[in-house]
Amino acid sequence: MRIQTAGTPKVMRNLNEFLILDQIIGGGPQSRADLSRYTGLSKPTVSSAIAHLIERGLVRETGRAENTQGRKATLVEFNPKCFYTLGAEVGGSGLRIALADMGGEICYYKQLAMPEGGLTETVCQDFLVQSIEGLLADSGISREKLRAAAFGIPGVVDPADGSVSDLVAPLRGCEAVLARANLARLIPVPVVTENDVNLAALAEYTSSGMAASGSLLYFSIGAGTGGGLIIHGEIYRGLGGGAGELANLMLSAGRLEDVLSTDGLRQLANRMAKEYTGAGDTAHLLSTPGGTAAQIWDAVRRGEPLALAIIEAYCNLLAEAVGSICTVMAPTTVVLGGELGSHGDILLERLESRLGGLHRKPRLAASSHGDKDVVLGAVQTAVQLAFREMRA
């Protein structure tokens, strides 16, 4: 148990209140007597703390226990609706925003396309503000009840000051709008900005329910590639936010992002289709450079030989990448996200079998929340922030 602040009686009282609150949140509805046993605090102290927590609205009585003997206990439970938080994903093509309660449950959610045409600073800012205002109005949640916000940003975020750089192309120029300082001015509650893939990784880490000693790599592959790392239970960013920026990793077939992105898959498909001498209708797999790689996955599910061969080749490359990363990092879990995450049914077992040679084989999984990963991570971060503000 470390401390940074001086321990005054008031601080101690606050500490004990949150010790009790944590126990209630973690252990569900409990009686005062239970809480006294679990925390080691005396019954009067627990009662007094509960009274204050009820007064603050964080906790409420919720019926009685069915004991075998003795007086029935009054149970108290966490009131997740005491406050709300905002979690958002500012994507290159779309905005997702969610209002969640303090239990992390999303109460109101909206997905919006970004404004067409040139995304200037003012357009971007106005769009953000109006979207958030709109969601708040729809939900009927009062401003005072909103306590924190977190934004997932497709770019590099400086953890020190929340400033933003290296945004994806469609958002370029909006760095100043998405900086933490600016967002906090607009909303105005405590705000964090964080790289989108890092938030996705956090969401998967939490929902996996793994121990704090475990680590997780979120490997996002779509139009581009990215990685998010959770180590010691928190986001590991690395020098200049570069941890998990896997795009530049060299594989035997070339640069990771060139080889494994949807564009890389398309090129691989084109090459293999040209070499393919067997019969059958394979022309539709030769998608044009501007097209998508979606047909390949459909073809695999239909069992077409060429598509299967392409995917086998692709998985060789994917396994090489994951293998290298695991040799360096040894994550407990690797989660596939982005475009790829949605094809876990095809990829996971192929990848699994190819990683047999690895000394420490991680648990493999596909993203369990799909394209909502980032928003969920943002919500979770916002909830954490709101709690931290209350504790302080």
Next chain:
Amino acid sequence: MRIQTAGTPKVMRNLNEFLILDQIIGGGPQSRADLSRYTGLSKPTVSSAIAHLIERGLVRETGRAENTQGRKATLVEFNPKCFYTLGAEVGGSGLRIALADMGGEICYYKQLAMPEGGLTETVCQDFLVQSIEGLLADSGISREKLRAAAFGIPGVVDPADGSVSDLVAPLRGCEAVLARANLARLIPVPVVTENDVNLAALAEYTSSGMAASGSLLYFSIGAGTGGGLIIHGEIYRGLGGGAGELANLMLSAGRLEDVLSTDGLRQLANRMAKEYTGAGDTAHLLSTPGGTAAQIWDAVRRGEPLALAIIEAYCNLLAEAVGSICTVMAPTTVVLGGELGSHGDILLERLESRLGGLHRKPRLAASSHGDKDVVLGAVQTAVQLAFREMRA
């Protein structure tokens, strides 16, 4: 400020005492008035805490300040000799043990060759016990003053229970002896066991004085290769202790350990010497398989062309390895250790120039403590452990 335990008055008092102690350790000799200002605690509270710390022997008065005005302050300072700790490196060929004070300063140090012949369990255990007994006797430090011990082990250590596996060849069979539970029975103080390279990484991390947000990779290359990672200020072990086990990383020229170990360097030298058509006395570089690679470094320092060419080729491989690792991990600092660390004068600038293409270029350094890295890391870990025990 988090808390796991209930906040009783006694706990609060202890917390405040250690808050003050930390400030004294971090800030050097200070007056009670200074401490009151820095910690935010009132002067009477500080005075009372200091009285208790002096009574416990952790702190002592140390003269008076030279103020410009007013009454001269009595300074108090940390007394590092209040307790002692043991740090050890159990190597394949030798044992290093150190007795250090609570300031981490090594007071007594001994380096011993492991017993010749078959290293059975009993031989290993007796040797350990006698070595430690001997050092304690030499130092004249009483058993009661010894408060913790840490052992660096060349193998995989399970952080959960401190058990040991995959020991290097010479120590194989001594797993049970080096397990934490057994060592704690022998000494008997709180004991930690930890992988040796991880401890070396910790030693470098601490002595570099970097911020907690920084991360460090200790890249040890000798007869074998190993890596230690410090992330969020603590050792990151990864799944099954596999983080930083770089040996199996595939480079363009083959498996990392095969290519970069002293043996790999020797093979590279042999290959290049055979191809070498130039004149000059190069025969001595063709060392026999049982020899060492040491001649190459000497030859480089003498400026011999073949040796220089070999090192250039070797650095290409080294840069490929470090580059891959940095792309995944983005450590703030990379430290070269083991055999290689001692040739930083030759390697560092060559490596530096080859990493120019890297997006996030880490600080490069050679091990600053050489072959004492592990013992220093062990001492530091033991000191931390001793403090943790006192706080609890």
Next chain:
DNA sequence: ATATATAGTTAATTAAGTTTACTAACTTAA
């Protein structure tokens, strides 16, 4: 009905903080 067990409150005590006011000791300058 009575005994026993459990939940939660009240009252007295204790620990450790704070503030306020003091004494002690030192420097500067009339």
Next chain:
DNA sequence: TTAAGTTAGTAAACTTAATTAACTATATAT
């Protein structure tokens, strides 16, 4: 030399929030 001003450290009174012990309230079992 003496008075004024400044800083260090202590003493006393007060405040907060913990504890224990005793009590009340409410349940089940015999």
